[in-house]
Amino acid sequence: MVRPLPFVAAIAVAASVSATQLPTSAVAQEQRSPQYQARDLFNDGISLAKRERWPEALWAFRRSAELVRRASTSYNIANALYRLDRPIDGLEELDQYESMSEVLSSQVARERGETLRRLLESAVATVILAVTPGDAAVFVDRKPIEGTDPVRTIRMNPGLHSLRITHPEHETATRQLDLERGSRQTLPIALQPHTPVAARAIKVAPSSVAVDGTELVGAPVEAPVDDRKRFVKRPGFWLMLGAIAVVGVGTGLAIGLTQRNETPPCGTTGTCATTQGLTLTSF
Missing domain, CATH: 2.60.40.1120 (Carboxypeptidase-like, regulatory domain)
Known part of the structure; x- marks a missing residue:
């Protein structure tokens, strides 16, 4: 006796189960994709930057850029480097940002980069x-x-x-x-x-000369010793040393004065950045 109905029912149940699993599998695959992970890291960086946690924000932006390279991520990396007092590194990143096609084709993106470049150069x-x-x-x-x-x-x-x-x-x-x-x-x-290493007196071994079979032994010969007055004991030495000290102190003061800068201080999180209207772009 043939019983086809239970077999058909089993196929129908299996098909139904597979159909319900497809959306979940697609979501899991999307979550594992580099695009999804990069966007997630980018959003983490934005959240950290808003709380002034710039070292962690920089790490998140860089990790996002390793997965998917985007102009917005590059801009935020340069922005974070500026806030962390690393303008040289920020300028290198900004060079990459300005070379991207999506920046070259957008006047707004180019102007944003020019504003950030001026801030980096000033730091x-x-x-x-x-x-x-x-x-x-x-x-x-x-x-x-x-x-x-x-x-x-x-x-x-x-x-x-x-x-x-x-x-x-x-x-x-x-x-x-x-x-x-x-x-x-x-x-x-x-x-x-x-x-130069100072020359030392050299003692020569006794010499002997034979005359008609008789050996004549001579006294040890020493290299001539300079009996002139030591340079350190001369009055001119101390005058020259004093002049060098005065010149050295004057040079140190000049360097110290030029080292100070009249630009108002700007901390790693502070007013210099926020008052210039810098913004963190979206992914």
């Missing part, structure tokens, strides 16, 4: 380094600075930096810099030549 700290000798190697935060000119202009983020100048024929010089936002200063550094 850069500049050091004009006058180095002697001119071909000395310069390192900032252990990274080499390109160029072999005696005068070099170095643009840096505000804050603490280490400076090291080296030359094979001169002593190495190091400086610690504490740069303010938007500051500009000139820093002369002259390396000192290596100090």
